[in-house]
Amino acid sequence: MATLRDRPTARLITPEFAALLAAALGAFLSLGMTLPVLPYFVRSLGGGDLAIGVVVGAMAVAAVVVRPFTAPAIQNWGFQRLILLGGVAGALATAGNAFANSFAALLALRLVSGAALAILFVACTARVMATTPADQRSAAVSYFSVAPYLGLGLGPVVGQPCYDAFGFTTTFLLAGALQLIGTVPILLIANHRSPGEGAPRFHSAAIWPGTVLALGIIGVVAFNAFIPLYVDELHGSSPAWMFLVYSVVVVAARIFAGGLPDRLGPIRAGTFATVGIVIGLVVIAAAPSTLWIYVGILPLGAGIAFQYPGLLALTVSRVRESEQPAAVSTFTMFFDVATGVGGLVVGQAAAIGGYRTAFAAAACCSLIGLVLLRTVVARAR
Numbered sequence: 001m002a003t004l005r006d007r008p009t010a011r012l013i014t015p016e017f018a019a020l021l022a023a024a025l026g027a028f029l030s031l032g033m034t035l036p037v038l039p040y041f042v043r044s045l046g047g048g049d050l051a052i053g054v055v056v057g058a059m060a061v062a063a064v065v066v067r068p069f070t071a072p073a074i075q076n077w078g079f080q081r082l083i084l085l086g087g088v089a090g091a092l093a094t095a096g097n098a099f100a101n102s103f104a105a106l107l108a109l110r111l112v113s114g115a116a117l118a119i120l121f122v123a124c125t126a127r128v129m130a131t132t133p134a135d136q137r138s139a140a141v142s143y144f145s146v147a148p149y150l151g152l153g154l155g156p157v158v159g160q161p162c163y164d165a166f167g168f169t170t171t172f173l174l175a176g177a178l179q180l181i182g183t184v185p186i187l188l189i190a191n192h193r194s195p196g197e198g199a200p201r202f203h204s205a206a207i208w209p210g211t212v213l214a215l216g217i218i219g220v221v222a223f224n225a226f227i228p229l230y231v232d233e234l235h236g237s238s239p240a241w242m243f244l245v246y247s248v249v250v251v252a253a254r255i256f257a258g259g260l261p262d263r264l265g266p267i268r269a270g271t272f273a274t275v276g277i278v279i280g281l282v283v284i285a286a287a288p289s290t291l292w293i294y295v296g297i298l299p300l301g302a303g304i305a306f307q308y309p310g311l312l313a314l315t316v317s318r319v320r321e322s323e324q325p326a327a328v329s330t331f332t333m334f335f336d337v338a339t340g341v342g343g344l345v346v347g348q349a350a351a352i353g354g355y356r357t358a359f360a361a362a363a364c365c366s367l368i369g370l371v372l373l374r375t376v377v378a379r380a381r
Helices: 005-014 013-034 038-044 049-077 078-099 103-130 135-144 146-164 168-187 206-235 240-256 260-266 266-285 290-317 321-353 355-379
Strands: none
Touching: 005 135, 005 240, 013 078, 013 103, 013 135, 013 146, 013 168, 013 260, 038 049, 038 103, 038 168, 049 321, 078 103, 078 168, 078 266, 103 146, 103 290, 103 321, 135 146, 135 240, 135 290, 146 168, 146 240, 206 240, 206 266, 206 321, 206 355, 240 290, 240 321, 260 266, 260 290, 266 290, 266 355, 290 321, 321 355
């Protein structure tokens, strides 16, 4: 079992990797701090539930729009400059929330935040892929992707008490400052450009692996949206512990078994991961009590932990080095697609048949992804 103490991992954790990790952690910690605060802030501006949904979803819309332009920008500007742009712009936009005096102003700032986060994350991930040996890419992605989970997990823990004690202004300013601090180490790395000319904005090699990823992520969308209400329906309490257990499972799997997809191969690893997601969602859908939700979280979290690194490594292995940023950009765009489309799918399923139906529908989506993985993705070259 690969751990951070193993020799292959030691070669991955370089000063440049640490700087990229710090930038991503700062960005997602900043985002996480705003999540529990934004609904209250929107209401303070006179917005209702629809306005809250629009503000939350604005980041995903901006991310989808900007991702296709990131790969050409890496060739023109270089990785370092683009990451700095994303980090500084995101920090300023987040801090600027403190001074938004209308819904329109807040929405504009959230759009900037979404675009900045997409630019930063794509550039960081593409750089990690470009500097990692082909046989260790899944491990590198596993370790690097700990940053979003840590940031989104710890951010609310910092943001909510800060808001309770000091209010909106201090919370948004602190969130922006933390992202800016995380970006500082990027100043210490060299500015490399991706090789070649005329990088494509989209890459077809990422479409089917990205589709499999999106179908799996729909399960996470259902989990995030309906677990609190589902727990109430089962007469349970403290759904926050379920989110914590899920995050711990994902982070632990990626840290202590991050090299597993490299050893198994992306198709086998993707198969095991997707089966785990399906099993976890089925267990949650059929849970007779909240205890069984915890049981389902284990295979669900492990599956999510291994699916993304293996599929991204597979995608990058099928393109030329000059096309890697475009492949990464296209692949990661399916996160945003899954968030938008998946929300509609599980929301409609819940409206028709309740929360169990929503989780069952998410399991069916992952099952479709498994079929695509074993047929279309496995046969593609």
